[in-house]
Amino acid sequence: KNQVEQSPQSLIILEGKNCTLQCNYTVSPFSNLRWYKQDTGRGPVSLTIMTFSENTKSNGRYTATLDADTKQSSLHITASQLSDSASYICVVSAAPSGTYKYIFGTGTRLKVLA
Amino acid sequence: ETGVTQTPRHLVMGMTNKKSLKCEQHLGHNAMYWYKQSAKKPLELMFVYSLEERVENNSVPSRFSPECPNSSHLFLHLHTLQPEDSALYLCASSQGSGSSYNEQFFGPGTRLTVL
Numbered sequence: 001k002n003q004v005e006q007s008p009q010s011l012i013i014l015e016g017k018n019c020t021l022q023c024n025y026t027v028s029p030f031s032n033l034r035w036y037k038q039d040t041g042r043g044p045v046s047l048t049i050m051t052f053s054e055n056t057k058s059n060g061r062y063t064a065t066l067d068a069d070t071k072q073s074s075l076h077i078t079a080s081q082l083s084d085s086a087s088y089i090c091v092v093s094a095a096p097s098g099t100y101k102y103i104f105g106t107g108t109r110l111k112v113l114a
Numbered sequence: 115e116t117g118v119t120q121t122p123r124h125l126v127m128g129m130t131n132k133k134s135l136k137c138e139q140h141l142g143h144n145a146m147y148w149y150k151q152s153a154k155k156p157l158e159l160m161f162v163y164s165l166e167e168r169v170e171n172n173s174v175p176s177r178f179s180p181e182c183p184n185s186s187h188l189f190l191h192l193h194t195l196q197p198e199d200s201a202l203y204l205c206a207s208s209q210g211s212g213s214s215y216n217e218q219f220f221g222p223g224t225r226l227t228v229l
Contacts, residue, residue: 043204043220044118044157051215053153078140089157092216101214104156 002027004092004105012111015078021108023073023079031095035064035075038087038107047075047088077110085112117141118221120205126227127146127195133226136189137205145211146188147218148180162186164211195228204227 004025013019025033032051036044047065048057050073057064061078077084090105118139127133138159139146145164163182167214170180179191188205202225206218225226 004203009154033219042222043118043206045116045220046217049215049217095214102159102218106154106156 001085002092002094002103004090004103006088006090006105006108007104008108010109010111012103012113013080015080015082015112015114018040019077019080019110021077021088021090021110023074023075023092023105024089025071025073025092026093027071027094027103029095030068030071031093031101033064033066034091035062035073036089036091038089040086044089079114082112082114085110116219118205118207118219120203120221120224123222124225124227126229127192128229129195129197131195132191132193134192134223135145135203135205136222137188138187139172139188139205139207139219139221141207141209141219143209144185145208145216146182146185146195147199147206147208147211148188148190149204149206149220151204151223157204160190162211185212187221192226195226197228200226200228 007022034049037049038044050066063076063105087107089107092103122135148160162173163179172173181189203222204219204223208216
């Protein structure tokens with residue numbers, strides 16, 4: 001069964017600290033993995049996307065890694081800011097493209113405190 | 115803003131009411147989606163409209179009825195809903211649905227409460 005699991009469910013850190021969010025998947029065959037940020041009261045916004053051949057992708061203070069062998073991904077946030085408080089959702093796409101190609105995780109809720 | 119708008123942003127309705135959710139995209143995309151987001155659950159794809167496909171998730175109850183009059187507008191008609199239908203309903207669009215590499219742009223969602 002295609003599944004995406006994220007950990008931790010929630011996380012609280014102090015402003016300026018780094019943190020790492022985890023995503024494990026069992027989707028097969030794999031096409032790509034995307035991380036989204038969802039602010040409260042808003043829809044998800046894409047941060048990064050990685051295909052099978054990519055093992056790291058950065059977007060400012062956000063760095064995503066992918067280990068296709070162990071089927072794990074992480075999102076590292078450097079020097080956190082109050083505006084990083086949000087839910088972070090890992091989405092894995094199956095190949096070939098099909099009806100239910102997007103498999104969503106339940107997200108990690110991050111709270112950054114001053 | 116992502117270029118995808120949704121109205122209303124909040125909706126409270128009784129189980130016997132009929133209402134509609136509206137979504138409009140200003141990105142020139144040709145695929146649109148409805149998702150349901152419930153607390154502590156993954157996003158659930160409800161419907162897809164695109165040139166390549168029209169998909170209905172067979173697990174979505176018939177009390178949800180989509181309408182896509184053109185590539186820029188998408189509606190979700192609601193009737194005789196149940197309290198468990200209370201959730202955030204997200205609309206998204208993308209340039210085609212044939213490739214999962216195409217980024218989906220999400221609207222802000224409609225927070226629906228069924229009493």
